[in-house]
Amino acid sequence: MRAFLAAALIGLIALTDVLATPVLAGPVHVFVSIPPLQYLVEKVGGAQVRVQTLVGPGQSPATYEPGPKVMAKLDQARLLVRTGVPFEKAWIGKIQAAHPSLKIWDARTDLPLRQMQGQGHADHDHGTRDPHFWTNPLLFKQAAHHLAAVLAELMPEQRATFEKNAQVFGRQLDAVDQDIRGLLAGLSKHDFMVYHPSWGYFADAYGLHQRAIEVEGKSPGARGLAKLIDQLRQSGLKTLFVQPQFSQQNARALAAETGGKVVVIDPLAYDYLNNLRQTAAKIAEANQ
Template identity: 45%
Template sequence: MNSRLVRLVLFFCLCLPGLPGPALAADAGAPAHPMQVVVSILPAAYLAERVGGERVRVETLVQPGHNPHTYVPTPLQMARLANARIFFRIGVPFEAALITKLRRTVPDLTIIDLQEGIELLPAEESDEEHHDHRDDLDPHSWLDPNLARLQAERIHAGLVALDPPGRQAYDRNLAELRKDLQEIDRTLRTILAPLAGQTIYVFHPAYGYFCRAYGLKQKAINVQGKETGARHLARLIEEAQREGVRVIFVQPQFSEKTAATIAEAIGGSVVALDPLAYDYLDNLKAMARRIAAARPAGE
C-alpha cells in the first residue's frame, strides 16, 4: 500500500507545471541567454543554427529577395552587430566595407571567415571585358555541400572558442549535420550523374562550385553585375541554339528580362534557382531536380 502511495505522489509531482521532468533533461545545459550570432546570408544561417542549436540566436543580414552584391545593412542590423558575439563572413561583396567598419566600431566582435582553407574559384568575366580582375574570386562556395561541411566545421570551432561549456552540444549537432550533408551529396550525385559534362545556362554565375562538384559546366548571361552587351547576347543565343538549350536559369535576386529575351529567341523558358535560400538541403535537391528536368541525359 505504501509503495502504491509513493508511486502516486511521484506521478502527480511530475505532472505539476513548473517542475522539471525527464523530458527536459536534454535542455538542462542550454544557456538562459543564447549567444548572439550574425551571418550575411541565409544558407550560412542554416549552418549556424544547425551547429549552434538552442545555444545561439542567429541574425541574417541579407533577407530574401535582396542582392548581396549591392546590399547595405540597416541601422537596426548595425545595432545588432554591435551587440553580437561573433560574425561569420562568407565572402559576399558587401562584407568588405562592412568588416572595415566593424573592426573600427566593434573591436571586440569575433569575425570568422567561413571560406578560410577553401580553394576558391576565380570569378567569371564576360569575353567583352578586358579589365584586370584576376584577383576576383567566386564567393558561392556554399553550393557544394562538401565545402559547406568545412564551413560548418569553422562555425563549430568559433562557437566552441566562445562557449566552451557548449562543446558537447556543438559536437553532437555538427555530427548530425555532417551526416545530412553527406546524404545530400549522394542524392545530388545520383540525380545529376546522367548529365555529366553538360552545360547549364544561368543568368548569374553562382553555380561554379555546384557544377564542379557534379560534373557540369555553367555559362553565365550576366557577369560582374553589368548589363549584357548586344554582341555577347547574340553569341549566347547562337550557342544556346547550337547546343539545344531549352531553359535559362534565373534567380530571384536579379531581373529576368535578359534571360527571358534569350529564352524567347531559342524557343525555351526560364526556370528559377535560388542559391540564397534558407532551407539548404531541400533547396539543393530542388535545384538538382530542376536542372535534371531541364536537360535530360543524352539530349
C-alpha cells in the same frame, strides 16, 4: 529570539546556495551575411545561438546596405559570419570599426576556393575567388566542422555539443550529396546556363559545366546578347536559370529569341538541404 535566529540562518543558507549556483549564459547572438549561413550556424550552434541574417529573402547581396537599426543590433552580437558576397567588401570594415569587440569569421577559411567565372569578377572580394562555396554540400560540411571550433572559442563549455551537432549535420550533408548524385546520374547534357555565376562549386562537384550570361559582374550589351543568342541556338540549351535577387529581363529576352524558358533557382535560399535537392532536380529535368 531563537526562532528569529533560526529563520535568519535558514535564509542565509538559502542565499548562499543561490549565489553558489552558476548562472547559465543565454544564447550567443550571431549575425550572418546570407540565409544559407544562418542555416549552418543554427545547425551547428543549436539552442546555444540566436542568429540574424543581414541579407534577407529577396534582397540582393550586390546592393544590400545595413541600416542604422541593424548596425545598432550588432552591439548585441559576439560573432559575424561572412563569405565574401559583394556588400561585405564595402561594409565589413565599417562594421568592425563600429564594433571592435565583434569577432568576424570568414566561412571560406581553409576551404579550397575556385576562380570566379569570367576573370576578375568585379563585385566580389578576394580578387577572383568565388564566394559561393555553400553550393557544394561537402564544402559546407567542412565549414560546419570549422564553425564548431569557432563557436567553442566563444563557449568552451559547449565544445562537445557543437562538435556533435557538426557531425550530425555532416551526415545530413552526405545524404544530400548522394541524393544529388542520383538525380544527376546519366544526363545526356552536362552544360547548364545561368544568369549570375553562383553555381560553380555545385557544377564542379557533380561533373557539370556552368555557362554564365553575366561576365565580370556585368550584364551583356546588345552585341553580347546577340552573340549569346547564337551560342544558345548552337548549344541546344533551352533552359536559362536565374535567381530571384537579380533582374530577369535579359534572361527572358534570350529565352524568347531562342524558344527557351526561364527557371528560377535560388543559391541564397534558407532551406538549404531541400533547396539543393530541388536545384539538382531542375537541372536534371533541363538536361535529359
